[in-house]
Amino acid sequence: MNTARPGETNFGHPGAQSAFRAVKLLVGTYVALSVLTLVVIVVLRDHASVVNDAVWTRATIVVASSLLTSAFALRAARGSRGAYLRLRIVSAVMVLAIAVIVAVPGPFPVWMKIEQGVCGLVLIGVVTLVNGKRLRAVFAR
Template sequence: MTLPSLADRVWCRLRLDRLAGGRQAGYVIRQDMLAHPDTVRSFRWIRWLLVAETVVGLAAIVIAIVLTHVGQTVPWAVWFRATVVLLITLTLYVFAWRAQLGYYWAYQRLRLFSRVFPIVTLIIAAIPGLYPFWMVVEQILFSVLMVGIGDVLTSDHMRSTFPKPVRRPAP
């Protein structure tokens, strides 16, 4: 048994799709659309962008550790932000994993977060004196990568691959 299939079995046994996806938890797109070369290529790009997000997040923590080690005071906001970026990125990995398996809810969450997080991040980065310059640069890089993920997710192909579920009339 491979690690992805084991992870999927554990995830399903815990019914986490139902918890995370709500009413749309069971809606999965057609298998032929998942196997389409453009879909495969899109998810490959998303994975690479998430890896870059992880590198940016880890770099922020390493910089903060080095600065603390050499005696500089690193504000609490920097530690908080660096930790939150890594946690957000881990969440996005989960959404990308479930979306790649065809779950509409995960595609929608990933798409939503790729739109919201860059805006929030840039607004926070614009607050004067909250973060040192290097952290502002980190936030801009994070936002650019998130916009890249959003761009891939909102391509014509991906929007047609993940059509909105049709609502069933109430009985």
């Protein structure tokens, strides 16, 4: 008997629950890194060589994105197909955006490129898990 609401799926598969525990841990790490980075930017705001307008803009976008990613992960872990799809899309898009920021010369200082690289590695873990067979099978129609 399926007790899931429309747009949700029931899954008691232990592999799915384990995968979502890992996803939530990784996404939590992404949120923590993003918020910590914004705190560092606030502290160093008077040092133009390490904090410029591009850094402020990017950090704000990353914090917002990390919070959305967290909301999607939590809802997906409760069975929301829509949140699962959004989690897959947002995590992949952020990995691509981070790759561009790290690879292309531009207004971002080296310290931020390193921080973004770490965030990218964390998100690669999320992308790998949410696009893996186990979770795709759970949310297959």
